[in-house]
Amino acid sequence: MSGLFELPEKYVELQREGRALAAQVVDIAARADEAERADPEVRELLQASGLCELMVPAEFGGRFEKVDSLAVTVVREALAAESAHLDSMFAMQGIGSYALGVAGSDAVRKRWLPAVTSVDAIAALALTEPHVGSDLRAISTRVEQRDDELVLTGHKSFITNAGDAAMYTVLAKEGDGYSLVVVPADTPGVSVQHPHQVIAPHILGDVLLDDVRVPLDHRVGESGKGFKLMLATLATFRVSVAGAAVGLAESALREAVRHTSGREQFGVPISQLGPVPAMLATSWTDVEMARALTYRAAAAAAEDPLGSLHLSSLAKVGATEAAGRVVDRSVQVMGRFGIVRGSKIERLYREARPMRIYEGSTEVILDSLAKRLVKEVTR
Numbered sequence: 327m328s329g330l331f332e333l334p335e336k337y338v339e340l341q342r343e344g345r346a347l348a349a350q351v352v353d354i355a356a357r358a359d360e361a362e363r364a365d366p367e368v369r370e371l372l373q374a375s376g377l378c379e380l381m382v383p384a385e386f387g388g389r390f391e392k393v394d395s396l397a398v399t400v401v402r403e404a405l406a407a408e409s410a411h412l413d414s415m416f417a418m419q420g421i422g423s424y425a426l427g428v429a430g431s432d433a434v435r436k437r438w439l440p441a442v443t444s445v446d447a448i449a450a451l452a453l454t455e456p457h458v459g460s461d462l463r464a465i466s467t468r469v470e471q472r473d474d475e476l477v478l479t480g481h482k483s484f485i486t487n488a489g490d491a492a493m494y495t496v497l498a499k500e501g502d503g504y505s506l507v508v509v510p511a512d513t514p515g516v517s518v519q520h521p522h523q524v525i526a527p528h529i530l531g532d533v534l535l536d537d538v539r540v541p542l543d544h545r546v547g548e549s550g551k552g553f554k555l556m557l558a559t560l561a562t563f564r565v566s567v568a569g570a571a572v573g574l575a576e577s578a579l580r581e582a583v584r585h586t587s588g589r590e591q592f593g594v595p596i597s598q599l600g601p602v603p604a605m606l607a608t609s610w611t612d613v614e615m616a617r618a619l620t621y622r623a624a625a626a627a628a629e630d631p632l633g634s635l636h637l638s639s640l641a642k643v644g645a646t647e648a649a650g651r652v653v654d655r656s657v658q659v660m661g662r663f664g665i666v667r668g669s670k671i672e673r674l675y676r677e678a679r680p681m682r683i684y685e686g687s688t689e690v691i692l693d694s695l696a697k698r699l700v701k702e703v704t705r
């Protein structure tokens with residue numbers, strides 16, 4: 327399978343780095359995917375790779391002047407081809423800390439960004455609540471300024487890295503607006519529960535905030551401007567989910583091609599039987615179309631994340647839905663071998679599913695894209 331998109335050398339080198347890291351987890355990916363906490367070996371390999379330098383600006387130990395969406399996207403493509411656990415660990419270092427790099431106080435940046443870069447600290451972003459997912463303006467977690475402290479109370483749910491994170495970037499209501507606040511995990515009043523087990527390898531848990539007090543400089547940016555910062559995070563990282571989906575889909579397709587070329591039924595390889603060749607080629611089409619859109623959107627996001635959010639959204643929906651189709655077809659052409667627990671294809675099948683839900687579900691994104699489309703065409 328050859329790529330159809332020429333990347334500048336800087337990104338080709340990052341692809342190589344990503345693939346080299348992914349190759350090291352091949353033998354431990356299955357084990358790590360059953361983990362309920364961050365796998366120490368995966369964490370050490372990520373640490374040693376230096377790839378989390380992509381997640382913070384150069385000023386704080388990062389590799390590039392600012393976080394570059396295309397760089398993150400091509401690395402996630404490589405990592406997700408082998409391990410969703412590794413991919414998630416990498417992605418969350420950026421998603422959980424991005425707002426700090428944009429608008430954090432000096433003290434907070436110095437404390438957390440170098441530690442996030444070196445993976446000495448694991449980061450998390452806490453938006454979702456038990457009764458609130460897509461409609462984030464309805465959150466009930468509150469932050470209040472009392473003298474020289476910020477006091478938080480609330481319940482965050484389905485938070486990636488809960489329990490492993492050293493810090494949570496928390497979205498809370500403050501007066502009539504919303505603020506983002508950095509909450510170190512060891513602050514009194516913070517506790518973590520793990521009420522859910524999910525089908526795919528994600529370290530997930532609920533974070534309870536009971537009268538949690540942090541210094542004023544832990545508010546990220548101005549009071550009431552947290553939603554805008556959260557959108558900036560989304561605009562930078564949403565397209566990287568598409569990258570992960572492309573990597574996963576290609577990996578599933580390769581499994582299907584290997585299996586169907588090596589196994590014969592009715593005296594011929596399955597890859598030549600009935601609709602199977604068309605299914606494989608249709609999946610290839612899905613992968614390459616998704617990759618082309620993803621790279622285009624990621625290149626635009628690298629220049630202007632907020633201005634190109636619609637492209638990132640198109641890529642996120644296009645690539646995650648394509649990955650769903652590709653893994654499903656791959657399982658089908660592998661027959662009973664496609665559903666054996668612990669096999670790579672079975673793992674990829676489970677790993678593909680949540681991608682269509684997190685960081686904006688397909689339907690929520692399509693709804694906002696449709697509004698933009700109608701506005702553009704009819705103005």
Ligand SMILES: Cc1cc2nc3c(=O)[nH]c(=O)nc-3n(C[C@H](O)[C@H](O)[C@H](O)COP(=O)(O)OP(=O)(O)OC[C@H]3O[C@@H](n4cnc5c(N)ncnc54)[C@H](O)[C@@H]3O)c2cc1C
Nearest residue numbers: 451452453454459460484485486528680684687689690693
């Ligand atoms: C693996 C995983 C990791 C996650 N990690 C984090 C994390 O680190 N931090 C965090 O804060 N959250 C995290 N989440 C939560 C995630 O952000 C939410 O699942 C997501 O926002 C959707 O919310 P919900 O699941 O409550 O679905 P709901 O909001 O209940 O929506 C359910 C479905 O209803 C439909 N729907 C809802 N609203 C609309 C609309 N306006 N238009 C059209 N259809 C609509 C869609 O089909 C949607 O999928 C994670 C979730 C998963 C699965």
